[in-house]
Every structure is written in C-alpha cells, then in structure tokens.
Amino acid sequence: MELQYAGGGNVVSLFDGALARGEAEMKFPAIAQVDSYWEGLRAGRLMPDRSEVDPRGLERALEFAFVLEYIGRGVGRIRISGMHLNDLLGMEVRGMPLTALFAPQSRERIGRILETVVAQPQVADVTLEGERGIGRPPLTARMYLAPLSNEGGSAPRILGCLQSDGSVGRSPRRFSVEQVQLRRIIATAAPVAAPAAAPQRPVLSGFAEPKAAFAPPKAKRAHLRLVKSD
Numbered sequence: 001m002e003l004q005y006a007g008g009g010n011v012v013s014l015f016d017g018a019l020a021r022g023e024a025e026m027k028f029p030a031i032a033q034v035d036s037y038w039e040g041l042r043a044g045r046l047m048p049d050r051s052e053v054d055p056r057g058l059e060r061a062l063e064f065a066f067v068l069e070y071i072g073r074g075v076g077r078i079r080i081s082g083m084h085l086n087d088l089l090g091m092e093v094r095g096m097p098l099t100a101l102f103a104p105q106s107r108e109r110i111g112r113i114l115e116t117v118v119a120q121p122q123v124a125d126v127t128l129e130g131e132r133g134i135g136r137p138p139l140t141a142r143m144y145l146a147p148l149s150n151e152g153g154s155a156p157r158i159l160g161c162l163q164s165d166g167s168v169g170r171s172p173r174r175f176s177v178e179q180v181q182l183r184r185i186i187a188t189a190a191p192v193a194a195p196a197a198a199p200q201r202p203v204l205s206g207f208a209e210p211k212a213a214f215a216p217p218k219a220k221r222a223h224l225r226l227v228k229s230d
Helices: 023-027 029-042 055-061 083-089 104-119
Strands: 002-004 011-013 065-072 075-081 122-130 140-148 157-165 175-184
Touching (some): 023 029, 029 055, 029 122, 029 157, 075 083, 075 104, 104 122, 104 140, 104 157, 104 175
Antiparallel strands (some): 002 011, 065 075, 065 157, 122 140
16 A cells, blocks of 8 residues: 655555565664564554563664654654664764754654654654765665653653664764655554553663652651650
C-alpha cells in the first residue's frame, strides 16, 4: 500500500511486519536489533513504556541508540544517547533537539515525522544522506523511531537508533532526508498494568537519564511527649 507522505517529497510505503531485510540490514544491523527489541518489548500492545527499556537488551546497538523526549510541535529533545551521535556532531548531544543532526531544509520534515510517530502512532524508518564538502566524504545512514509511553511523566518518549555507513570525516556531519517508511502499529494484546515498583537494574554507562536531586524530608515536630509522675 502506498500513499504520498504529508510532508511532501518521496512516496512512502506503509507496511506491516518486520523492517526491510537484505542489504540494508547488513549495512545497518543496529536498526534491526532495536526494532526487534521494541517489538518484543511491546508484546502485542500498542507500545511499551519507557520504564521497561533495559539497556542490557540493546547492548550491541547501544552506541547508536537514543531516547527522545517529545515536547510538542514536532520537537524531540535528546534525553540520552550512545556515542555515535556525539561523533557525528563532534559534541555532546544530550539536551539538544534531534533537528540539530539535520540540514536546515530537512528539519521541518523531521518534525512532521516525529509528530506522526507520537500521534498516530507509527514506527518510522528514515533513509538519510550526509552533507558533502571538504573533509566530508560520502556518508549514508538510517534512523529508526518508535514510540514509548511514559507512565511516570507527562511527555511521551521515542526510542531511536541512528547508524551511518561510511567515514564520518570532519564534524559536524548533518543529514538530509531521502526516504521515509512508516509502519502501522497494530495492538493484538490488552494493555498490562505496570508493576507498582520495578526492581533496580544495572544501567550501562552513557545510557541513563539524569536523576533528580534528592531532597531530604524536613524534620517534623513530635506531637506526643512523655510525662513521668512519681
């Protein structure tokens, strides 16, 4: 089934099932691993929750994985990421918008893709081309985006993966959007209530959201006192 993408540009193929295999999967194995992990995690539901994502399940793809906080109007802020995104921009990317990785002419389209992933919801598989120039050799990439619910907060999350093929060269390397594939999410299982308290899990370095500062509770004045009578 094919239709014209709302953002204009290339025709988008809507498909069910696993992502395209073959040569693309061989070049970008991290994309296939993150997609398989997300599908297994949701277990037939519409989407898994952010709290269910365990970095140990993404260990081989962790360098390329990231989590976005969707703050509305097509803006996704990078909450946590592997080192590959840092290498592409030549700087720390945490806290930056995802659009920082894209050429100006592609940023509006990326915003529309993020809106689609969150609002529909759908899974996006985006083919990218790196900007060329002195010290910037040919560089192709694929980006994967899948929605996560966020029971513990107000802003939804997106699990992502961006893997490139070729020499990064001189940074920053930014991309243009070449093609977008969107996959419908079909829920086949009833939602499962999250457990009251999840067990503590070891988190791999570089892929943990910053924790809020701990504020000790204020001491309370005692309401009872002991009166001794002789």
